[in-house]
Amino acid sequence: MIEHRKGISIAVLLIVAPPLVTLIATAHQMIGTGGDGLIRARAVTASAPPATQAPATAPAASGAPGATPGATSGTAPGTAPAPTAAAAPPKPPAPVPGRSALDFSASRPAWETFLRDADPAAGKQLAANGKPAAGVQACVACHGQAGITPSGGIFPNLAGLSSEYLAKQLADFRSGARVQPLMNTVARALSEQEIGQVAAYYGTLAGPPMHVGEFGGDAARKLDVQGDGARALPACANCHGLRGMGEGPLIPRLAGQSREYFTDQMNAFRSGSRQNDDVGVMRAFSQRLTDAEIQALAAYYAGPAPQQR
Ligand code: HEC
Ligand code: HEC
Incomplete structure (x- = not known):
């Protein structure tokens, strides 16, 4: 009888135990330290920082600046990862600067910020007067009143071009990505804000009327x-x-x-x-x-x- 009961309880234990263990393990994963959060933190954010943080923390902890190569290659790998791994979980993962893997948008060029809130009225002043203190001639002297050059020649019309294109060209003249001595001098004497202003101003002007008839x-x-x-x-x-x-x-x-x-x-x-x-x-x-x-x-x-x- 006793033998029989013992057999039954062992059988019950064998049946109940595995699902119970699974249940406890799942609960542990979902609540507490386990779960999605930790897995994500390990896979995405924590994997990069330890590699870069380890050398930074190791010399400070060992206090041996003279023996940096030895400390980082010899003792640090053995000791440093352990403290950081133990200390990492309580800290919220630091936000990773830069773009996420799901950001498919084009990278933003620097001149975009020049155009932000740029005042076209200030640009008009600059176009008309130049920046005598910095030796910059008025834009109108070469590019014509209202951005249309009367004589053409080597001077392009600026009217009819978009603010974005104008800002990009001025930024390129300024950085030297586009080379033309007259415009390199002009653009280098302008601030980023002034580039935004003249680009905003010329972007508002209508280009010369479209010609009719066939040429070329x-x-x-x-x-x-x-x-x-x-x-x-x-x-x-x-x-x-x-x-x-x-x-x-x-x-x-x-x-x-x-x-x-x-x-x-x-x-x-x-x-x-x-x-x-x-x-x-x-x-x-x-x-x-x-x-x-x-x-x-x-x-x-x-x-x-x-x-x-
Ligand atoms: C001394 C004459 C001169 C002055 C002053 C001058 N420019 Fe120019 N600009 C030129 C010449 C020449 C070019 C053609 C450059 C080339 O051939 O690459 C040009 C080209 C440009 C272009 C490129 C246009 C295009 O279609 O790609 C922009 C934008 C421009 N100038 C803006 C300005 C602004 C804004 C000012 C005033 C702050 C100014 N320029 C003052 C001579 C001048
Ligand atoms: C795939 C698009 C594309 C095609 C096709 C194309 N262009 Fe362009 N073109 C551009 C871009 C973009 C720029 C401005 C480059 C920059 O940012 O400086 C440009 C600039 C120019 C400029 C300089 C304008 C200025 O104000 O300085 C000329 C001239 C020009 N193109 C002529 C032509 C001619 C002629 C053809 C046909 C044979 C042509 N392009 C075909 C994209 C194109």
């Missing part, structure tokens, strides 16, 4: 609207808008720029003396065009010569 002939028109598949040349209009009207914040208007400025830029992209087209598209495309095609495209976008010439 069929070859140019075809390159604009169709490109040339055989040379892997996309249509210019794909990016620059039809007839070079400009598109999006960072693709400049070509319509109305002088032939000289246009050819200067195409030659600069071609030779690599202008390399601030971030992914290199303009350097690539300009190399696939002939001299005659660049001349034709210059005429196509410039339209009729300004009266003043």
Whole structure:
């Protein structure tokens, strides 16, 4: 009888015990120190800091600055990880600076901050007067009143370009990413705030009226609207808008720029003396065009010569 009862209780114990152990283990994981939180903290945040923190804490703990190589390679790995591993769980994981693995947005360029809350009225003043104390001529002296250069030539119209494109170019002239001595001098004498202001101001101005009529002939028109598949040349209009009207914040208007400025830029992209087209598209495309095609495209976008010439 006793033997029988003992057998039953052992059987009951065998049946009940495994699920009970599982239950307790699960409860421990969910509440208390276990659970999702710890697993995440170990996998994502804690794995990087110990590697960098260990050398920083080890010399301080050992108090032997003279023996740093020996301390870090010999004794520190044995002793340092243990205290940090024991001390880590109570501390909330420090926020990891920078982007998360789920952030697929483009990285933000520095000049974006120049434009934040930029005052176009201050930019207008700067454009009209320059910054005599820093030896900067008025923008209008070279770029014309209201951003349209009467004579064209090497001076581009600024009206009709977006604030973003203008700010990027000024930032590039300032950093030296785009090289042109006159504009490198101007941009380096301006503060980030002033770059934001002039870019905001010129971004409000309408470009020269779109010209009607055909210039540059069929070859140019075809390159604009169709490109040339055989040379892997996309249509210019794909990016620059039809007839070079400009598109999006960072693709400049070509319509109305002088032939000289246009050819200067195409030659600069071609030779690599202008390399601030971030992914290199303009350097690539300009190399696939002939001299005659660049001349034709210059005429196509410039339209009729300004009266003043
Ligand atoms: C001394 C003449 C001169 C002055 C003054 C001058 N610029 Fe320029 N700027 C130029 C020339 C020349 C270019 C063409 C640069 C090149 O060929 O790469 C240019 C180009 C630019 C461009 C690039 C346009 C484009 O389509 O990519 C911007 C933006 C610009 N200037 C802004 C300014 C602003 C803002 C000021 C006033 C603070 C100013 N410039 C003052 C001569 C001048
Ligand atoms: C894939 C898009 C793309 C295509 C296609 C393209 N461009 Fe561009 N182009 C750009 C970008 C972007 C810039 C501005 C680069 C920078 O940030 O300085 C630019 C700049 C230029 C400039 C300088 C304008 C200025 O104000 O300084 C000229 C000139 C130009 N492109 C001509 C052309 C011509 C001509 C074609 C057709 C043969 C063409 N582009 C096709 C993207 C394109």
